[in-house]
Amino acid sequence: MSPIGDDASALPDEEILRAQAYGLLAGLLSRAPDADALTALAAIEGDDSALGAAYAALGAAAREATPHGVAEEFDALFIGVGGGELTPFGSYYRTGFLHEKPLADLRGDMARLGIERAEGIAESEDHIAALCEMMAGLITGAFDAPADLGEQRAFFSRHIEPWAPRFFADLEGSPTARFYRAVGTLGRRFMDVEGQAFALAV
């Protein structure tokens, strides 16, 4: 099943670009990019705007990276034996523990929005990659009809805004991160723009 809904072609360009940004973050935070992905990322360029520069840095980081190197980096950051350096789950950032009320709240909203966890995924749903994927799906209508801005804003403010900026800042500042430092910068700036844009919405 495609994560892009059929109604996506009717969306304004900027909304499609938002969904793509969430999709990119979801992909990079789910798994380390392989050789093909690094090649695709290496083509990214940008201007000196906030996100343009962040994308440009990601492209530059991809040009410097090797598949083995990013795999090791991903492992050290997120997997590790006994836990990686960072624990990218909403419950953990918000309460200090996994599987807490933020996760229960999220599951309630997922059920209401018609979002179901995919088979074969053991990590709880409040993982940053899953949340980014959910936002992309809400924008494009992958789960149901495209969510209107009010619904998107509610989801963002309940499940993402309270902690994701801090997570991305931690990623950006991690001594272990090299390629993923650029992912942190992009994520942090994108969260900032998302918050500003939602504040504009009717």
Place this chain on the structure above:
Amino acid sequence: MTDKKGKATLARRDLFRAAGLGAGALGAVAVGLPAAPAEAKAGDDRTAQRYRETEHVRKAYESSRF
């Protein structure tokens, strides 16, 4: 007569454009779509903890191999 929603849409577009959102579209399209997306389908949300060979578990086994 002001179209409030239309103005909001324009304001969003201007904000995203100024922020440079379009810069990453090339790489995002190539890389961004996850391999195993969450699917919209009827059915129970699995709540029982079952063993899954996740990346985490596999690496734990690898590192403890003699």
